[in-house]
Amino acid sequence: MKIIVFSDYICPFCYIGLETLRKVRSEVPPFTLEWKGFQIHPEYPATGVPMEQRMAQYGKERYEALWSKIQALAADIDLDMRQPPLLTNSLLALEATEYAKEHGKDSEFWRAVYRAYFQEGKNIGDIDIVLTIATAVGLDGQKLREHLQAGTYLPRMRSFQQEAQTLGVSGVPTFIVGPAQIVGAQTPDVFVSVLRRVAERGLA
Numbered sequence: 001m002k003i004i005v006f007s008d009y010i011c012p013f014c015y016i017g018l019e020t021l022r023k024v025r026s027e028v029p030p031f032t033l034e035w036k037g038f039q040i041h042p043e044y045p046a047t048g049v050p051m052e053q054r055m056a057q058y059g060k061e062r063y064e065a066l067w068s069k070i071q072a073l074a075a076d077i078d079l080d081m082r083q084p085p086l087l088t089n090s091l092l093a094l095e096a097t098e099y100a101k102e103h104g105k106d107s108e109f110w111r112a113v114y115r116a117y118f119q120e121g122k123n124i125g126d127i128d129i130v131l132t133i134a135t136a137v138g139l140d141g142q143k144l145r146e147h148l149q150a151g152t153y154l155p156r157m158r159s160f161q162q163e164a165q166t167l168g169v170s171g172v173p174t175f176i177v178g179p180a181q182i183v184g185a186q187t188p189d190v191f192v193s194v195l196r197r198v199a200e201r202g203l204a
Helices: 014-021 050-059 060-076 089-101 107-118 128-138 141-150 153-168 188-200
Strands: 001-008 031-037 173-177 180-183
Touching: 001 014, 014 060, 014 107, 014 188, 031 089, 031 107, 031 153, 050 060, 089 107, 089 128, 089 141, 089 153, 107 128, 128 141, 173 188, 180 188
Parallel strands: 001 031
Antiparallel strands: 001 173, 173 180
């Protein structure tokens, strides 16, 4: 069974959704996961937008309520999750994931990026931080730097956006398995139910 996920690193629900899927792996039929980057805020600068600024735009009480919900969802799957100090541009990290894929390190890399952003508060829009994460999971940082500076993976990023539009994906995370879509950070029970049903019907 193959699952495709459209995801972005600055989306807390993506992190929760991916960790939920990882937790239920032993309860569902065997599957492979294919990550496809879907940038939700290309307008954010790589230097980041301070959380206080975003909070002021969004409304402090509303934003705090949102984060209370996020942290409650994370706690339900024993995931430590903290509000990052910056909302940043995720493009370099998404591009780097493609390099990690080519070297069989994509799952290690994306988990490390999420930890860096949502647990350690690092700015994953900074190329040096992305390279440090890549090196820590066993990738060649210098070669990755060359690819990022050359824009090697930009066409792939654009193709993912086009594919998402074709499939009717409008937000992240969206998990696609056969004809079914799981959108957002759903509970473990939802993942188990959908994946078992799709497998039993031979739809994926």
